[in-house]
Amino acid sequence: MSREKTKGMSIIVKTITRLTVGLVLLYGIYIVLHGHVSPGGGFAGGVIITLSFVHLVLAYGKDTALKKLSKARASFLENMGAILFLSIALLGFMGGYFFSNFIPKGEPFHLFSAGIIPISNIAISLKVGAGLFSIFVALVLLKLKPTSEKKK
Amino acid sequence: MVELYILLIFMIVGAIIAIEVKDLLSSVVAVGAVGLALSIVFLVLKAPDVAITQLVVELLCLIILIRATLKRDLPFSTSGRWFLNTMITIGFIIVLLLVAAKSFTDLPPFGFPIMRVASHYLNNGLSQTGASNIVSAVILDYRAYDTLGEATVLFTAVIGVLAIVRRIGRKKVGEKVKEEDE
Structure with a gap:
């Protein structure tokens, strides 16, 4: 019950985490941005981005991770993702109907192609990543406190 | 296989x-x-x-x-009515198997799906949406309305979890809660 109160795990885990957490975050961003040309997409990429922050929480304790992404900023990002997705859908009325693909398609198999699909992927990844990170922080870290007080 | x-x-x-x-x-x-x-x-x-x-x-x-x-140490729930529970479970399994055996005979064999709607997506997906990943093309262009509903479900789930778990709703009268404990 004292591990997350102090300073996280041992120095071996901290060193490895410092090397790998950036790679995990970068892989998540890659999955999101290439969601329309390769397997992956907004949901999976958002969860991988969340897993990089979860990695930080597990290794360094919650203070370091919440300094990088506070709860207020996480809820702001989640709301921005939802608003971005809905505004893409509403902007589709420029092309005629709800969720119309109004941006030019471009050339297939390129990064900048497929109209609104990459932007929708980014919006969904923001929503999923920030939302699941909020759930993780709320469920795992903050709920442990009353039981620990009760045991003492 | x-x-x-x-x-x-x-x-x-x-x-x-x-x-x-x-x-x-x-x-x-x-x-x-x-x-x-x-x-x-x-x-x-x-x-x-x-x-x-x-x-x-x-x-x-x-x-x-x-x-x-x-x-x-979560308590292990063991009720005394295990016989009734087991009988109800077995009954549900038998009913489900009967209905499934009746309905699954009409399905096409494994690996040979019916391609009424999907063949249109597979043939025209690349030219109509420009996305080379056909799954992205379906969930974010053809069926984007479903994805909006799924995003709404996730949003509601996050709001519900945060409303139940947060500390500020469970504080006693006169107790002050710090900002980070919310």
């Missing part, structure tokens, strides 16, 4: 172990093994998008479950 059956048998055994074992942490590990086998099944069936999503969601759920169950 053989590896599919091996994986399915492995998943069934893992699920039975997860139910029957007494230790909570071992049960969580068995559930994780079932999820990882399910992601390999999706890879064998050539659905890499679903396999990636299953793998990462399984990892996140496993971390949450392990952190939630690791240092707790």
Whole structure:
């Protein structure tokens, strides 16, 4: 019950985490941005981005991770993702109907192609990543406190 | 085809172990093994998008479950009416199997789906949406309305969890709660 109160795990885990957490975050961003040309997409990429922050929480304790992404900023990002997705859908009325693909398609198999699909992927990844990170922080870290007080 | 059956048998055994074992942490590990086998099944069936999503969601759920169950002694609920419960369960399983055996005979054989709507997507998806990943083209262009509904479901789930779990709703009268404890 004292591990997350102090300073996280041992120095071996901290060193490895410092090397790998950036790679995990970068892989998540890659999955999101290439969601329309390769397997992956907004949901999976958002969860991988969340897993990089979860990695930080597990290794360094919650203070370091919440300094990088506070709860207020996480809820702001989640709301921005939802608003971005809905505004893409509403902007589709420029092309005629709800969720119309109004941006030019471009050339297939390129990064900048497929109209609104990459932007929708980014919006969904923001929503999923920030939302699941909020759930993780709320469920795992903050709920442990009353039981620990009760045991003492 | 053989590896599919091996994986399915492995998943069934893992699920039975997860139910029957007494230790909570071992049960969580068995559930994780079932999820990882399910992601390999999706890879064998050539659905890499679903396999990636299953793998990462399984990892996140496993971390949450392990952190939630690791240092707790949760009470094991054993009611006295095990005979009635077992009979009701067996009855439901028999009814479900009868209905399934009746309805599954009309389905096409495994690997030969009916392609009424999907053939249009497969033939025209690349030219109509410009996305070379057909799964992205379907969930974000043809069926984007479904994705909006799913995003709404997730948003509601996050709001519900935060409203129940947060500290500020459970404080006593006159007690002050710090900002970070909310």
